[in-house]
Amino acid sequence: MYWWGPFLLIATFFVMEFMAWATHKYIMHGLGWYFHKDHHQVEPGFFEKNDFFFLIYAIPSWLCIMLGMMNNNYIAVWIGYGIAAYGFAYFLFHDVYIHRRFKWLRNIDHPYFMAIRKAHKVHHKHLGKAHGECFGMLIVPKKYYREAKRSFAIKKSKS
Template structure:
């Protein structure tokens, strides 16, 4: 029965991290830590950004939960760390790889969710300053971006 609770803990932590990402992005990155996030909105030359420091801010608690959980046989702590790490991996794939193309892996898609995610993130980046931001989450996309994204999917012809 413990395995069910472990899996539930990982999944619950993963979804809780979407709220944490939204909150941190809206109130911390666009607030007191704008110095680090600014170069993400006002791109500067180079592969790395000061904004990449936020990777460490989220990775350290994940690592600590896993390490300390394993050292103390506290597998719920390990699961929390794993949920944070899983969210971080998905965030990396969606944000850095798919949206910003820091790695040229997923360039073309007709997937409605992916197109809506990209469109919502573009709306977020239309504001170069820390004020007046929109769409601070990452994986949960407001419905209005799905409607617009469906219209941008090329229609397939009946004949091949």
């Protein structure tokens, strides 16, 4: 195993947060609004057109892993793993924890997770594609984290 592989996976994972932010702000709330709209303006059914964006990251991840393995290019393989790891984290945080599309990970009691939910709620207060804020997922604006820490401390002191 190459010593740099896990480092490349972790670096790719963190770069993906900024890629996701840019994609969300400039594509989903831009030309791709047709697919993203039903995520802000809830329509009936389990699946959303917004789920299409999964392919934007799944295909490059799969291609990096598959073509990297076929050509012994392990840099591409580890980058593909990093993209896949971010996709898995996105699924757990966004679809499972924040939007509760599945019935697990509901009772996480920590300021960081509370801040993530708050920032996402602020993002969703805008039903249209304009005037959005908080486009990232894992990096939370400091004001929401500070607010969550205060709420958490108050909650703990009452118990």
